[in-house]
Amino acid sequence: MKSMVIGGIILIVALIAGTYFVAGDAFDTDDYINSLTMLGAVAILVITVFVTLKYINKMKNDTASGELAEERWDGIGEYKNPIPTGWGLAFIGTIVWLLWYWTVGYPTNGFSQIGQWNQEVNEYNAKFSSKWENPTNDTLVAMGESTFLVQCAPCHGVDAEGIQGKAQNLTTRITKASVEYVIKNGSNNLKTAYPGGMPPMMLTEATDIDAVSSYIAGGFKGEQPASFAVCAGCHGIDGKGIAFVGPNLKEYDDSLVTSVLTDGKKGDIGIMPSFKGRLNPTQEKALAAYIRNLGE
Ligand code: HEC
Ligand code: HEC
Numbered sequence: 535m536k537s538m539v540i541g542g543i544i545l546i547v548a549l550i551a552g553t554y555f556v557a558g559d560a561f562d563t564d565d566y567i568n569s570l571t572m573l574g575a576v577a578i579l580v581i582t583v584f585v586t587l588k589y590i591n592k593m594k595n596d597t598a599s600g601e602l603a604e605e606r607w608d609g610i611g612e613y614k615n616p617i618p619t620g621w622g623l624a625f626i627g628t629i630v631w632l633l634w635y636w637t638v639g640y641p642t643n644g645f646s647q648i649g650q651w652n653q654e655v656n657e658y659n660a661k662f663s664s665k666w667e668n669p670t671n672d673t674l675v676a677m678g679e680s681t682f683l684v685q686c687a688p689c690h691g692v693d694a695e696g697i698q699g700k701a702q703n704l705t706t707r708i709t710k711a712s713v714e715y716v717i718k719n720g721s722n723n724l725k726t727a728y729p730g731g732m733p734p735m736m737l738t739e740a741t742d743i744d745a746v747s748s749y750i751a752g753g754f755k756g757e758q759p760a761s762f763a764v765c766a767g768c769h770g771i772d773g774k775g776i777a778f779v780g781p782n783l784k785e786y787d788d789s790l791v792t793s794v795l796t797d798g799k800k801g802d803i804g805i806m807p808s809f810k811g812r813l814n815p816t817q818e819k820a821l822a823a824y825i826r827n828l829g830e
Contacts, residue, residue: 538591542583549579659814666816671823678824681817685809694828702803705828706751707785713747715802723800727793728781737764750783791822 553575600613669677683692689701696703702712722731737743745759754773765773768780775782781790795818798808813821 538587542587546580546583550576553579662814663816669816669820674820674823675827677817678820678822678827681813681821682824685813686821689806694825700804701806704786704825707753708751708783710747710751712802713750714743717743717747719802721801724781724790724793724797726796727789728778730779732768732780735764737761754784786822786825788819788822791825792818795821 553572557572598613600615602611603614605612666673666677682690682694686694689697690704691697691701694704702709716732717735717737720732720734725731737746739761742759742761746761746765749756749759749762750765750773765780765783768776769783770776770780773783774785775787775790777789781787781793792815794806795809795813797810799806
């Protein structure tokens with residue numbers, strides 16, 4: 535026992551010396567909080583070492599006593615020990631603390647960084663939508679341009695004229711190749727605005743396909759080819775689209791742009807990613823206004 539106490543004291547001195555070496559500055563200042571903290575640290579050290587010594591000593595010298603329980607579940611005997619009072623109180627205390635924590639504690643009332651972030655985002659969103667409640671077309675075009683330059687230009691180019699092999703030219707509404715592509719393959723990308731999609735067309739005569747594609751890509755000028763009748767049922771006789779049935783083929787109206795941005799699009803040129811949740815409705819309208827403005 536004596537040698538262990540001596541060992542303990544040596545350990546304490548070594549730990550205090552180590553602490554002094556690492557954080558010794560705190561002893562010198564006249565900031566009494568630092569000194570109190572150091573004092574507390576030394577006290578904890580001393581108590582820990584002596585309590586540990588006490589139990590090591592007990593483990594070495596104690597012999598078992600008391601009454602054995604009758605059950606022997608695994609062949610090893612167990613003593614009938616009463617629950618230690620401290621343990622019992624701590625157990626009940628934990629339950630009380632748990633109830634407090636669930637009802638009035640941190641989760642319902644406390645500060646949270648995520649909550650603060652959400653709150654600030656909501657405030658700014660509200661400010662944004664009240665500021666731009668009724669924007670003029672010029673405002674929308676300007677707003678659309680700045681959003682476009684950040685979000686869309688990497689693929690569509692700063693002038694929106696497309697980047698070869700990467701994304702389509704948005705200054706012209708539709709190319710001949712993309713009309714031919716949807717006639718052959720159909721298309722069902724814009725599920726939000728046009729849930730039915732477009733099935734591949736029965737149109738097989740090369741001359742018919744050529745006539746209707748040239749007519750649409752050429753901006754609906756000249757005489758309407760007879761084969762456009764197949765398309766008019768969904769895209770309207772004037773090509774300006776029918777809500778929920780077929781999109782406007784003449785210009786980029788709000789609902790087409792919004793649904794491209796929501797659902798993304800996979801076509802003959804490539805894949806346009808979905809921007810769902812990244813743009814608010816005003817920004818989508820602004821982009822549509824900006825893109826329409828390009829063609830004019
Ligand atoms: C059954 C209705 C229906 C018919 C008939 C139809 N379309 Fe469509 N079309 C759609 C729908 C819906 C879309 C949107 C596709 C999507 O969700 O990806 C579409 C998309 C298109 C597009 C792509 C528009 C874009 O912005 O890229 C073109 C071009 C087109 N159709 C041309 C035609 C032509 C040409 C015909 C006639 C030969 C035709 N469509 C017949 C419903 C139809
Ligand atoms: C990762 C590249 C990429 C980015 C970023 C991108 N696009 Fe696209 N976009 C494409 C591709 C590729 C197509 C052509 C899809 C096809 O093959 O029909 C396309 C097509 C479109 C179309 C034409 C849809 C049609 O049917 O005619 C519109 C409108 C459009 N994008 C708007 C935007 C807007 C607005 C943004 C910015 C918010 C944007 N795109 C960002 C790649 C991109």
